[in-house]
Amino acid sequence: MINVTLPDGSVRQYEKGTTALDVAKSISEGLARNVLAARVNGDVIDATRELPENTTLQLLTWNDEDGKSTMWHSSAHLMAEALEFFYPGIKLAIGPPVANGFYYDVDFMEHSISEKDLEKIEQKMKELAKEKNPYVRKEVSKADAISYFSERQDPYKLELIDGLEDGNITFYTQGNFTDLCRGPHIPDTGFIKAVKLTAIAGAYWRGDEKNKQLTRIYGVTFPKQSELEDHLQKLEEAKRRDHRKLGKELELFTFSQKVGQGLPLWLPKGAALRERLENFLKKAQRKAGYDQVITPHIGNKELYVTSGHYAKYGADSFQPIRTPDPNEEFYLKPMNCPHHCEIFKSKPRSYKDLPARFAEFGTVYRYEQSGELHGLTRVRGFTQDDAHIFCSQDQVKDEFKNVIDIVLYVLKTLNFQNFKAQISLRDPENPEKYIGSDENWEKAEQAIIEAAAEKNLNTVVAYGEAAFYGPKLDFMVQDALGREWQLGTIQVDYNLPERFELEYTGADNQKHRPVMIHRAPFGSMERFVAVLLEHCAGDFPLWLSTEQFAILPISEKYNDYAENLSQLLNNYDIRGFVDDRNEKIGKKIREAELKKIPFMLIVGEKEAENKEVSVRQRGQGDKGSMSIESFAEIVRKAIEEELSSNV
RNA sequence: GCCGGUGUAGCUCAGUUGGCCAGAGCAGCUGAUUUGUAAUCAGCUGGUCGGGGGUUCGAAUCCCUCCACCGGCUCCA
Numbered sequence: 001m002i003n004v005t006l007p008d009g010s011v012r013q014y015e016k017g018t019t020a021l022d023v024a025k026s027i028s029e030g031l032a033r034n035v036l037a038a039r040v041n042g043d044v045i046d047a048t049r050e051l052p053e054n055t056t057l058q059l060l061t062w063n064d065e066d067g068k069s070t071m072w073h074s075s076a077h078l079m080a081e082a083l084e085f086f087y088p089g090i091k092l093a094i095g096p097p098v099a100n101g102f103y104y105d106v107d108f109m110e111h112s113i114s115e116k117d118l119e120k121i122e123q124k125m126k127e128l129a130k131e132k133n134p135y136v137r138k139e140v141s142k143a144d145a146i147s148y149f150s151e152r153q154d155p156y157k158l159e160l161i162d163g164l165e166d167g168n169i170t171f172y173t174q175g176n177f178t179d180l181c182r183g184p185h186i187p188d189t190g191f192i193k194a195v196k197l198t199a200i201a202g203a204y205w206r207g208d209e210k211n212k213q214l215t216r217i218y219g220v221t222f223p224k225q226s227e228l229e230d231h232l233q234k235l236e237e238a239k240r241r242d243h244r245k246l247g248k249e250l251e252l253f254t255f256s257q258k259v260g261q262g263l264p265l266w267l268p269k270g271a272a273l274r275e276r277l278e279n280f281l282k283k284a285q286r287k288a289g290y291d292q293v294i295t296p297h298i299g300n301k302e303l304y305v306t307s308g309h310y311a312k313y314g315a316d317s318f319q320p321i322r323t324p325d326p327n328e329e330f331y332l333k334p335m336n337c338p339h340h341c342e343i344f345k346s347k348p349r350s351y352k353d354l355p356a357r358f359a360e361f362g363t364v365y366r367y368e369q370s371g372e373l374h375g376l377t378r379v380r381g382f383t384q385d386d387a388h389i390f391c392s393q394d395q396v397k398d399e400f401k402n403v404i405d406i407v408l409y410v411l412k413t414l415n416f417q418n419f420k421a422q423i424s425l426r427d428p429e430n431p432e433k434y435i436g437s438d439e440n441w442e443k444a445e446q447a448i449i450e451a452a453a454e455k456n457l458n459t460v461v462a463y464g465e466a467a468f469y470g471p472k473l474d475f476m477v478q479d480a481l482g483r484e485w486q487l488g489t490i491q492v493d494y495n496l497p498e499r500f501e502l503e504y505t506g507a508d509n510q511k512h513r514p515v516m517i518h519r520a521p522f523g524s525m526e527r528f529v530a531v532l533l534e535h536c537a538g539d540f541p542l543w544l545s546t547e548q549f550a551i552l553p554i555s556e557k558y559n560d561y562a563e564n565l566s567q568l569l570n571n572y573d574i575r576g577f578v579d580d581r582n583e584k585i586g587k588k589i590r591e592a593e594l595k596k597i598p599f600m601l602i603v604g605e606k607e608a609e610n611k612e613v614s615v616r617q618r619g620q621g622d623k624g625s626m627s628i629e630s631f632a633e634i635v636r637k638a639i640e641e642e643l644s645s646n647v
Numbered sequence: 648g649c650c651g652g653u654g655u656a657g658c659u660c661a662g663u664u665g666g667c668c669a670g671a672g673c674a675g676c677u678g679a680u681u682u683g684u685a686a687u688c689a690g691c692u693g694g695u696c697g698g699g700g701g702u703u704c705g706a707a708u709c710c711c712u713c714c715a716c717c718g719g720c721u722c723c724a
Contacts, residue, residue: 103719113651114651114652115651115652198718199651199718199719200650200651200652200718200719201650201651201718201719201720202649202650202651202719202720203650203719203720203721204649204650204720204721207720207721208721209648209649209720209721209722213649213650213720214650214720215650215651216650216719216720218718218719244716244717248658249658255715255716257697257714257715257716261714261715261716307724308724309724312724313724316722334724335724337724364724366723366724368722368723369648369649369721369722369723370648370715371648371649371650371719371720371721371722372648372721372722372723373716374717378723467724468724469724518724552684554681554682554683555681555682555683556681556682557681582680582681582682583682583686583687584680584681584682584683584686584687585682585683585684586682586683586684586685586686586687587685587686587687588684588685589684589685590684590685590686591685591686592685593685594685600684602683602684604682604683605683606683614683614684616684621684622684
């Protein structure tokens with residue numbers, strides 16, 4: 001007999017040879033139908049494998065992340081089976097589950113495949129799924145594994161086997177398909193009820209662009225057709241919120257082939273939005289003791305030789321700007337830090353001057369690979385809400401906490417609840433990759449960890465993700481498709497103060513090297529606006545809206561009254577316009593709603609007589625009539641509330 | 648940069664077995680209408696069919712090439 005401990009703490013006894021699936025059946029048939037895999041003593045294994053004598057068991061279903069990924073992993077095998085049916089002789093590389101489904105990388109050899117072929121592959125997968133073929137696990141020796149894939153002339157699997165230990169190799173077979181695989185897998189293909197192959201893309205073998213490029217097919221499967229439909233609906237919603245689409249519709253920004261790839265043009269409404277965000281942050285920074293500075297868009301080559309960026313990125317960036325003097329070269333600035341270092345150096349500094357905080361909305365240019373460009377999130381010219389703090393090592397922690405406060409204020413004011421904070425530290429295995437003394441690194445890493453803890457941040461620690469010049473703390477949020485984007489960042493830098501030979505005089509009258517902290521709460525104006533657009537679907541908070549109200553006269557007779565109201569609201573510092581076109585009220589309302597204007601003020605005979613306005617709120621409909629003063633008060637209070645989210 | 652896809656009016660899109668002057672809706676302009684909470688009606692304007700080259704009696708449609716965009720890969724100070 002074996003003892004099985006379930007998550008609720010209860011212990012049950014079973015015959016030797018019992019599987020997780022048997023346990024599920026003993027609890028209920030319904031549960032058994034939903035069990036995709038099992039967590040046994042911490043490891044996720046097939047639900048069909050024999051349980052050890054003392055087992056802590058958790059049955060995994062579609063509601064568990066591990067259940068889901070097991071299903072998707074099995075789906076990748078199912079897709080491979082279908083692919084081999086249509087394209088005999090193809091070579092399979094790897095087929096793992098990912099965040100939103102699975103993929104398989106395939107070398108199609110002489111075959112070619114396009115999106116049109118996906119449907120027939122889906123159909124075949126569904127057919128195969130209906131056969132309810134079990135996924136059968138088999139342990140094989142390394143020699144047998146090699147001989148199996150040698151016969152099939154699959155160089156990719158052979159390379160993978162080469163890296164595996166003998167005695168630790170397993171094959172999984174379902175139907176007519178056998179694959180090298182660690183598993184685990186779902187009990188049989190019948191669990192897969194809905195299939196959607198989503199995309200074809202290129203991917204390099206082992207992610208190295210020197211290797212052969214394979215064809216990657218992405219797909220997603222579900223245990224119910226309705227779940228697939230929900231998923232597709234979510235994708236539609238994501239498309240609706242896409243910042244590129246909204247940016248065009250709301251006339252915020254555009255691109256021009258003539259101006260160049262990745263170089264956004266901010267339209268009047270977009271520029272107004274940006275200005276509001278900048279002022280919002282400037283105000284917060286002023287309170288936090290920052291000084292605003294301004295530096296030019298280009299810098300002498302010497303500046304970047306000193307900073308080290310010339311050696312590292314010179315050849316892959318925008319090429320130099322020349323002058324009539326053949327010995328002179330200027331570069332577009334790829335970052336603001338070197339300029340700010342020179343500002344620090346502009347006069348002797350004392351410890352009493354520290355921390356010095358220089359802030360600039362600095363526009364920088366980076367030659368990103370053309371395939372990397374994406375709307376406003378990845379561009380070649382962008383404006384960082386940059387600042388550099390020069391402080392002593394002892395001040396790092398407090399400065400970090402102050403910056404965290406600003407970042408949180410920004411995220412909270414704009415209603416980003418689902419952000420992640422990542423602490424990036426050294427890779428303990430490769431200490432030689434980093435510059436700066438061990439002691440300073442130790443101190444800085446500790447300072448970040450403590451600052452984050454004291455600010456109650458929910459953090460993940462990533463070893464080896466630090467920059468070569470210092471550890472950092474990044475804030476990530478998700479876009480409409482669930483892709484993660486880094487917004488705010490705070491980085492410690494030991495490199496530039498060294499290279500620029502920055503120093504200050506300490507209380508001991510000795511020269512000391514300051515620590516530099518880079519930070520950008522938005523990240524960049526471009527990326528932040530993009531993510532914000534997707535986050536709020538274009539429904540900006542009132543304080544950010546370019547047009548806070550639209551006055552809609554019922555007929556042209558009331559245009560004068562409307563114009564007066566508009567002036568009045570302007571005096572209250574509320575922005576908006578009068579839609580004095582000769583159109584029906586229904587049309588004016590529709591268009592104002594589509595333009596995402598927060599308040600529509602409808603005026604006609606009644607309102608003109610009673611000196612009132614009829615207020616309609618975006619997405620909520622009629623709010624009734626009131627005086628213009630009451631309306632102004634409502635707006636004032638709403639904005640005050642939006643901006644008061646103190647940390 | 649690489650793989651795959653797309654490019655027709657300001658916007659959204661029809662039109663591709665090569666063939667009458669390249670179409671629609673919205674937007675814009677003109678006029679009628681003077682309107683009560685998500686589209687009033689009529690007329691008009693607008694396109695080197697992404698750029699260049701080629702095949703053909705004839706090209707939006709077929710071929711070559713370049714550019715941009717989209718989905719990925721790689722990269723991201």
